[in-house]
Amino acid sequence: MTLRWDVLAAIIGMALASYLCRAGGYAVLRVTRPPPFVQAMLQHLPGCIFVAFLAPIFLQSGWPAAAAGAVVLLVQARLRRLALSILAGVGTIWLLRLAGAP
């Protein structure tokens, strides 16, 4: 169980930088009143962030991932159970691989 000073310093730097990102956006909002346009943007940001996050991932990962992704969307839209949807997606990829998919 070693703890080196340089590693500790890096960890503290990483933690402070991450906290600045987490709290900073809200801290700014707490002291200033954003214009209506910015407020409208904040309403749209959540969905857009995750679409932008997923798009490049799925572009790179081939058709079995796209098929499994469609299964996740379908199961979640119908049943609204996160655990089940994730399991269905992983199961789909697993079965496709068993069947010889890349």
Added chain:
Amino acid sequence: MDQRGGFTRAGVVRGLKAALALTLGLSPFGLVVGMTADGVGLSLLETLLMSGLVFAGTSQLVALQLWSDPAPILAATLACLVINLRMAPMGAALAPVLDRTRGIRLWGSLALLVDNSFALTIAELRAGRRDAGFLFGASFGMWVNWMAMCAIGHIFGNALRLPAGHPIFFASSAAVLAILVQLWRGRSDLQPWLLAGAVALMAHGLGLGAPWPVLAGAFAGATLGAWRDTRGQA
């Protein structure tokens, strides 16, 4: 759960349950970070200290990939600053949930904010439940899972030997995808989302690394949505 919002115990419990439902989706990433930390020579204590305090997988993975001896203090800090920049607008978007809290409940909940707990809390908010307790419960549940999986990855990484393309790694994308369904408000979301995806792909195609495709896509989509919503007002 009260109308004015706040931070309730019931909210914390709801959040914890939501995090538990995501276990399968959350676990693989923690395993990978634990294994990677072991691979670059971090001790278990150092690994858990990093995961516990930083709690942001992608940025940790990037920092670990450029790890050296002595530790790259500046580079690792910058990696976290850049990659976690996407969480600044998340905190801002949570304002309706956070505005009636203060002190440790506010700044402590923000310290544990992660993508998945953010998304679930927005879905709660849209269902009419403004409870910072939910944000804390979901984030804390995810933190516990994170710590456990990082530890398992560090200790048993060599024995597990999961190849990079293993189906289990699809679980984290699947989790985000499933949450996306909960964020869908109807057809009015279609255009902003399509633009967000297209711009992210473009930024990615230009060779830009994290977090730029995410930020560029998110802001393009949100700007389109905001422009549409505020057009004709003012």
